[in-house]
Amino acid sequence: MVTFSPIDWIIVVGYLVFSVAIGMIGRKYIGSVSDYLVAGRELGVYVGVATLAATEIGTITFMYNAELGYRYGFAAFVAALISGVVMIIIGRTGFVISRFRALKLMTVPEYFEVRYSRGLRLFTGTLVALGGILNMGVFLKIEGEFLTVISGIDAKYLVTIMTVILLLELVYTVVGGMVSIVITDFVQFVLLSNATLLISIYAVYHAGWHNIVSKVVGTMGEAGFNPIANPKFGLTFIIWQTLLWFSIHTCWQTTAMRMFSTKDPETSKLVMTWTGFIFLGRGMLPMLWGIAALAMLGTGAIRGGVPLPVLHGHVLEPIDAMPAMLGSILGPGIKGVVVAGMLAATMSVNSSYLLGWSSVISQDVIMPARQMLRKAPLSSRKQILVNRVANLFVGLFLMFWGLYYTPPGAVYLYLNVTGTIFLAGAFVCVTGGLYWKRANVRGGYLAMLLGAVGVIVPFFLLHWSESLTGFIAFALAALGLLSGSLSGRSSPRGVAESETT
Amino acid sequence: MIYWQAFWTGALVIAACSFAVITAIVTVRGYRDLIQMFRRLTAQAGKDRK
Numbered sequence: 001m002v003t004f005s006p007i008d009w010i011i012v013v014g015y016l017v018f019s020v021a022i023g024m025i026g027r028k029y030i031g032s033v034s035d036y037l038v039a040g041r042e043l044g045v046y047v048g049v050a051t052l053a054a055t056e057i058g059t060i061t062f063m064y065n066a067e068l069g070y071r072y073g074f075a076a077f078v079a080a081l082i083s084g085v086v087m088i089i090i091g092r093t094g095f096v097i098s099r100f101r102a103l104k105l106m107t108v109p110e111y112f113e114v115r116y117s118r119g120l121r122l123f124t125g126t127l128v129a130l131g132g133i134l135n136m137g138v139f140l141k142i143e144g145e146f147l148t149v150i151s152g153i154d155a156k157y158l159v160t161i162m163t164v165i166l167l168l169e170l171v172y173t174v175v176g177g178m179v180s181i182v183i184t185d186f187v188q189f190v191l192l193s194n195a196t197l198l199i200s201i202y203a204v205y206h207a208g209w210h211n212i213v214s215k216v217v218g219t220m221g222e223a224g225f226n227p228i229a230n231p232k233f234g235l236t237f238i239i240w241q242t243l244l245w246f247s248i249h250t251c252w253q254t255t256a257m258r259m260f261s262t263k264d265p266e267t268s269k270l271v272m273t274w275t276g277f278i279f280l281g282r283g284m285l286p287m288l289w290g291i292a293a294l295a296m297l298g299t300g301a302i303r304g305g306v307p308l309p310v311l312h313g314h315v316l317e318p319i320d321a322m323p324a325m326l327g328s329i330l331g332p333g334i335k336g337v338v339v340a341g342m343l344a345a346t347m348s349v350n351s352s353y354l355l356g357w358s359s360v361i362s363q364d365v366i367m368p369a370r371q372m373l374r375k376a377p378l379s380s381r382k383q384i385l386v387n388r389v390a391n392l393f394v395g396l397f398l399m400f401w402g403l404y405y406t407p408p409g410a411v412y413l414y415l416n417v418t419g420t421i422f423l424a425g426a427f428v429c430v431t432g433g434l435y436w437k438r439a440n441v442r443g444g445y446l447a448m449l450l451g452a453v454g455v456i457v458p459f460f461l462l463h464w465s466e467s468l469t470g471f472i473a474f475a476l477a478a479l480g481l482l483s484g485s486l487s488g489r490s491s492p493r494g495v496a497e498s499e500t501t
Numbered sequence: 502m503i504y505w506q507a508f509w510t511g512a513l514v515i516a517a518c519s520f521a522v523i524t525a526i527v528t529v530r531g532y533r534d535l536i537q538m539f540r541r542l543t544a545q546a547g548k549d550r551k
């Protein structure tokens with residue numbers, strides 16, 4: 001049953017039109033490939049925080065964090081705490097990011113050519129693009145689920161709705177690149193943050209703080225609060241998450257692009273520190289919505305230790321509990337504002353991810369491959385064109401694949417595991433390359449290879465837990481870099497040289 | 502369990518407050534940053550044309 005009122009529709013459609021219109025402003029500022037990919041490296045602290053936060057807060061983020069809260073209670077907060085604290089540590093120390101910014105890079109794999117070799121850049125670029133696009137592949141379906149559940153629109157329209165939204169994102173991303181994204185991210189950040197705070201107040205008000213705590217105590221006991229006692233988490237999970245968040249905040253293409261876009265290394269550190277505090281709320285607040293949904297709708301049969309959500313007699317999946325709760329507690333007008341906020345979150349994430357992964361395809365796969373084939377370098381104009389075509393390609397792929405694929409288990413853990421396929425090796429190579437003189441090309445290849453194998457074999461073939469898989473991947477990648485580097489000669493491009501290139 | 506409960510309640514309050522405060526600051530000062538970015542990009546484009 002459609003629960004959207006005319007005022008909700010007006011707010012949502014009005015927001016979409018406004019968002020695309022302001023996104024088109026970016027077009028007139030695009031002169032070079034650097035303007036297109038890193039906004040001419042002109043980002044200040046505050047707009048930097050807005051664009052970084054908007055990029056990493058999407059409807060997908062709200063959905064998977066709410067699902068974690070629903071399934072594991074307050075113990076899930078540990079994941080949010082780690083992500084925020086690690087970001088603040090990186091911001092305060094400048095670990096990796098200030099050296100990256102000083103190198104004036106445009107993509108993460110570009111560093112691999114600066115420090116290691118062109119071949120390793122191509123290899124890493126391929127892994128990063130593949131892993132990143134597959135990772136993003138689940139976004140559309142989950143985001144579409146949110147919209148259909150909260151608005152009550154028939155699920156058969158999901159494909160059409162998400163296709164329209166993706167096409168709108170593509171329009172301004174292809175045309176205005178990073179400049180358009182920064183403009184829309186700023187507006188989207190304001191809208192999504194206010195929606196986040198509004199939902200939190202509504203969720204606690206309707207579910208009641210006492211009921212929320214009592215439900216977790218009654219359903220999960222100690223495991224609902226203590227992450228060490230919760231069988232899904234434990235010490236291995238905490239170590240893996242710490243390593244993973246260090247690698248995400250330093251080597252994840254969309255995050256790194258914001259660091260590359262800042263005015264100077266000092267600005268990149270400030271952006272990272274401030275956004276770290278936002279990240280605490282980015283995780284914990286949606287988890288709270290999930291726990292509130294458990295308190296309000298968790299009355300079904302027990303599955304995986306928690307009762308399934310039930311709304312008007314319909315049994316739902318845990319991931320749909322949060323939007324179902326919002327659909328039932330938000331009134332006309334407020335629902336429109338919240339959905340517009342969620343659409344803002346969706347569009348800011350998807351547009352940045354489209355640009356992020358397509359830039360890796362163009363800059364780190366196509367360009368190095370052309371150089372290796374001894375073809376003449378492309379002009380800045382042609383590079384922008386290649387980027388735009390890659391952008392379209394990624395968008396089309398997501399449209400056809402992303403809407404039909406369903407990830408197994410908790411979405412948060414699935415995204416983390418698929419990300420680890422390239423992040424384990426990339427993080428080890430980057431830190432080794434920046435801080436260890438002996439790191440060489442052989443070690444780099446081994447780290448990337450073992451990092452990927454360390455995820456694929458234990459998780460997909462042996463069906464080990466996500467935590468153990470992630471932990472093994474990082475350990476194998478480190479072992480690869482150490483053994484490869486120590487058994488071969490030092491790289492001709494040492495740490496000092498790569499710093500000044 | 503009671504200690505974990507108190508710890509997560511405190512963490513949640515800090516997270517929500519810092520989220521709200523930073524949102525307010527970024528909304529006001531981010532706009533100024535954006536205008537400055539446009540000015541610099543326009544100036545840079547002018548230099549490139551010359």
